Amino acid sequence: MKIKVSEAIVKCLEKENVKVLFGYPGGAVLPLYEALRSSSIEHILVRQEQSAAHMASGYGRASGKVGVCLATSGPGATNLITGIATAYMDSIPLIAITGQVNSQMIGRDMFQEADISGASEPFTKHNFLVKNADELPRIIKEAFYISNSGRKGPVLIDIPKDIQNQIIDFSYPKKINIRGYKPTYNGNTRQIKKAVEYINKSKKPIICVGGGISSSDAKKELVEFVKKTKIPVVCSLMGVDSFPNDSKYFAGLLGSHGYPFINNYMNKSDLLIVIGARFADRSTSMLNKSEVTKNVIHIDIDPAEIGKNVSTKVPIVGDAKNILNSLLQYNYSINTDEWLNNIQGKRKLYKEKLLEINKTGINPRRLIKKISDNMNDEGILTADVGLNQIWSAHCFSAKKERKFMTSGGLGTMGYSLPAAIGAKIAKKECDVVSVMGDGGFQMLLGELALITEHKLGVKIIIFNNNYLGMVKELQLNAYGKDSYYGVEIGFNPDFIKLAEAYGIEGMKISKEEEIDFAVERIFKDDKPFLLECIVDSNFPSIPRLGGRQNE
Amino acid sequence: MNKRHVLSILVENYSGTLSKVAGLFSRRGYNIDTLNVAETQDPKISRITVTVTGDGYVLEQITKQLNKLINVIKITNLTECASVLRELMLVKISCTTSTRSELTQIANIFRAHIVDVSAKSITIQITGDESKNSGFLELVKPYGIIEITRTGLTAIERG
Numbered sequence: 001m002k003i004k005v006s007e008a009i010v011k012c013l014e015k016e017n018v019k020v021l022f023g024y025p026g027g028a029v030l031p032l033y034e035a036l037r038s039s040s041i042e043h044i045l046v047r048q049e050q051s052a053a054h055m056a057s058g059y060g061r062a063s064g065k066v067g068v069c070l071a072t073s074g075p076g077a078t079n080l081i082t083g084i085a086t087a088y089m090d091s092i093p094l095i096a097i098t099g100q101v102n103s104q105m106i107g108r109d110m111f112q113e114a115d116i117s118g119a120s121e122p123f124t125k126h127n128f129l130v131k132n133a134d135e136l137p138r139i140i141k142e143a144f145y146i147s148n149s150g151r152k153g154p155v156l157i158d159i160p161k162d163i164q165n166q167i168i169d170f171s172y173p174k175k176i177n178i179r180g181y182k183p184t185y186n187g188n189t190r191q192i193k194k195a196v197e198y199i200n201k202s203k204k205p206i207i208c209v210g211g212g213i214s215s216s217d218a219k220k221e222l223v224e225f226v227k228k229t230k231i232p233v234v235c236s237l238m239g240v241d242s243f244p245n246d247s248k249y250f251a252g253l254l255g256s257h258g259y260p261f262i263n264n265y266m267n268k269s270d271l272l273i274v275i276g277a278r279f280a281d282r283s284t285s286m287l288n289k290s291e292v293t294k295n296v297i298h299i300d301i302d303p304a305e306i307g308k309n310v311s312t313k314v315p316i317v318g319d320a321k322n323i324l325n326s327l328l329q330y331n332y333s334i335n336t337d338e339w340l341n342n343i344q345g346k347r348k349l350y351k352e353k354l355l356e357i358n359k360t361g362i363n364p365r366r367l368i369k370k371i372s373d374n375m376n377d378e379g380i381l382t383a384d385v386g387l388n389q390i391w392s393a394h395c396f397s398a399k400k401e402r403k404f405m406t407s408g409g410l411g412t413m414g415y416s417l418p419a420a421i422g423a424k425i426a427k428k429e430c431d432v433v434s435v436m437g438d439g440g441f442q443m444l445l446g447e448l449a450l451i452t453e454h455k456l457g458v459k460i461i462i463f464n465n466n467y468l469g470m471v472k473e474l475q476l477n478a479y480g481k482d483s484y485y486g487v488e489i490g491f492n493p494d495f496i497k498l499a500e501a502y503g504i505e506g507m508k509i510s511k512e513e514e515i516d517f518a519v520e521r522i523f524k525d526d527k528p529f530l531l532e533c534i535v536d537s538n539f540p541s542i543p544r545l546g547g548r549q550n551e
Numbered sequence: 552m553n554k555r556h557v558l559s560i561l562v563e564n565y566s567g568t569l570s571k572v573a574g575l576f577s578r579r580g581y582n583i584d585t586l587n588v589a590e591t592q593d594p595k596i597s598r599i600t601v602t603v604t605g606d607g608y609v610l611e612q613i614t615k616q617l618n619k620l621i622n623v624i625k626i627t628n629l630t631e632c633a634s635v636l637r638e639l640m641l642v643k644i645s646c647t648t649s650t651r652s653e654l655t656q657i658a659n660i661f662r663a664h665i666v667d668v669s670a671k672s673i674t675i676q677i678t679g680d681e682s683k684n685s686g687f688l689e690l691v692k693p694y695g696i697i698e699i700t701r702t703g704l705t706a707i708e709r710g
Contacts, residue, residue: 117567118567118570121570121571121574122574122578125621126620126621129566146621151619178621179563180562180563180620180621180623180624180625181621302619303615304615304616304618304619307611308615
């Protein structure tokens with residue numbers, strides 16, 4: 001079948017079961033948009049390209065598919081980069097398609113030319129610059145495969161405009177053979193046996209999970225494994241929804257902004273089972289590394305993560321789901337009752353402390369807790385970056401099928417709103433709540449328009465403290481009392497009027513007793529709603545002094 | 552302990568592959584001491600030979616991160632196995648009629664070749680491992696080295 005490359009691209013996307021594209025058009029993607037016009041794929045016009053990447057990522061995380069975003073050459077492509085980098089750090093599958101100037105003109109500084117395959121190199125799992133039209137179907141096939149297998153991640157395909165107009169003999173390849181890419185899925189049996197021995201010898205073990213559980217869809221297996229071994233589970237920011245938060249084995253969040261007591265218990269533990277987590281600096285900066293890492297079993301699909309941040313006794317490379325299934329074949333005879341009770345006691349105390357009534361204004365944690373209590377079991381909460389992220393991670397209870405989505409690795413402000421929109425488009429029947437600070441909200445607030453345009457019942461929570469609160473807290477911790485600078489937001493618009501201008505109903509609350517009413521209002525219907533909460537500017541990230549300095 | 556390692560990397564011969572490999576080194580904070588690259592007997596595959604200095608941790612990370620690149624097919628650490636290491640060097644040395652025969656003698660001892668002679672200089676081509684080439688350089692230094700160029704190590708496994 002002889003067709004234009006632009007039509008072939010659309011056909012390939014249809015073959016990959018793509019239903020929605022998040023994009024922004026421009027000169028270098030005109031042929032592609034012309035082909036899209038008559039296709040079954042829905043195109044969502046974003047207001048800034050960065051959002052297209054976040055939306056595709058949110059869409060992908062909510063649906064378990066690969067999100068696709070699209071931008072033109074030059075500024076369109078460079079705007080995508082922050083979104084792509086965000087997905088890369090969190091290992092989220094994503095396809096970014098960009099237009100490029102005519103292939104003969106590349107390198108001549110044409111209008112809207114940018115070397116996007118070069119620029120995106122550090123932030124993509126792989127990227128392609130299409131130089132030969134005939135290779136396009138293979139490239140798209142490989143891109144989807146690479147993005148959604150092994151350690152998942154974004155893949156960028158840069159397609160010059162003249163190539164989009166060429167005619168090729170189209171057939172979509174059935175098989176894939178990439179010589180240099182063969183991910184390992186099954187764990188080494190000897191290492192698994194060794195891991196079982198270590199587990200059976202341990203008295204105070206802890207399981208530490210990250211985003212790898214979600215990406216390998218291993219939640220059920222993890223629950224089974226924990227039931228069998230009775231080992232408490234802690235999580236990283238990416239792993240908040242990896243294990244039912246209402247389980248008696250769930251201990252909480254670790255790290256510099258985790259539950260402070262957890263870092264203590266990590267230090268006391270005699271075995272650490274790390275599953276699908278990088279164990280990066282934000283998770284481990286509070287730990288006494290040489291002590292904690294005496295006995296580590298590290299399970300990860302990416303061999304490069306093993307031994308990178310912590311030394312490992314038992315490395316197991318493979319897919320978390322398969323490895324947990326293998327581990328489930330063995331018998332375990334350890335008694336963790338006392339260890340578990342200890343941790344649970346501390347957790348209960350900490351939870352109470354989290355929800356103490358605030359002297360002035362709202363305790364944002366109580367609000368998140370209330371939202372969590374009212375949300376349906378498939379609900380999705382997207383948290384931005386900053387204080388709101390920590391409050392959300394601590395007080396949202398990710399149980400049942402719920403999802404907690406945030407930019408855990410790169411820490412991208414502005415992520416929450418577009419990710420929530422993407423998630424809502426994927427899962428219209430689920431409650432989707434987007435939590436932000438007044439700072440992060442204003443980064444990509446143009447996307448509010450999409451909520452009204454596409455009738456998306458996204459619920460928006462803005463914690464307004466007139467400061468970039470997390471940075472302020474870091475400054476105060478690092479340089480002492482009153483030493484904050486550049487973090488005061490001198491003027492904020494009237495967020496309720498702003499919402500109204502975008503066709504979204506809103507409400508502002510500033511007192512504790514208004515929380516119940518407001519949250520009931522939010523979940524009354526499936527229409528979009530914006531709730532602005534006035535928060536004291538000194539309200540800390542975690543109950544004891546936040547930040548790394550004081551721990 | 553820091554050691555010099557010679558890595559032989561087989562890659563798929565696509566445009567941009569070299570920049571992906573080189574970019575990974577700088578991005579992750581590793582220094583490349585020497586690098587050379589050319590096609591193999593299969594035009595679809597190129598071989599990149601790099602020498603890097605680092606301890607066990609650095610070497611492990613480099614190898615693992617390189618393996619993650621989709622276009623990298625295979626990595627061999629040639630320092631760990633029996634292998635032949637060679638580097639080609641061209642040295643232009645200042646030379647008068649009175650020193651020409653001395654330099655010719657030195658070149659012969661090192662099994663080097665004289666590839667160019669002019670009134671004021673002589674250019675010698677020498678092949679060997681790094682220590683031989685460096686030894687040669689030490690010896691001719693007093694005559695005045697005008698310019699040198701060296702390819703960096705290339706290497707192949709024995710047998």
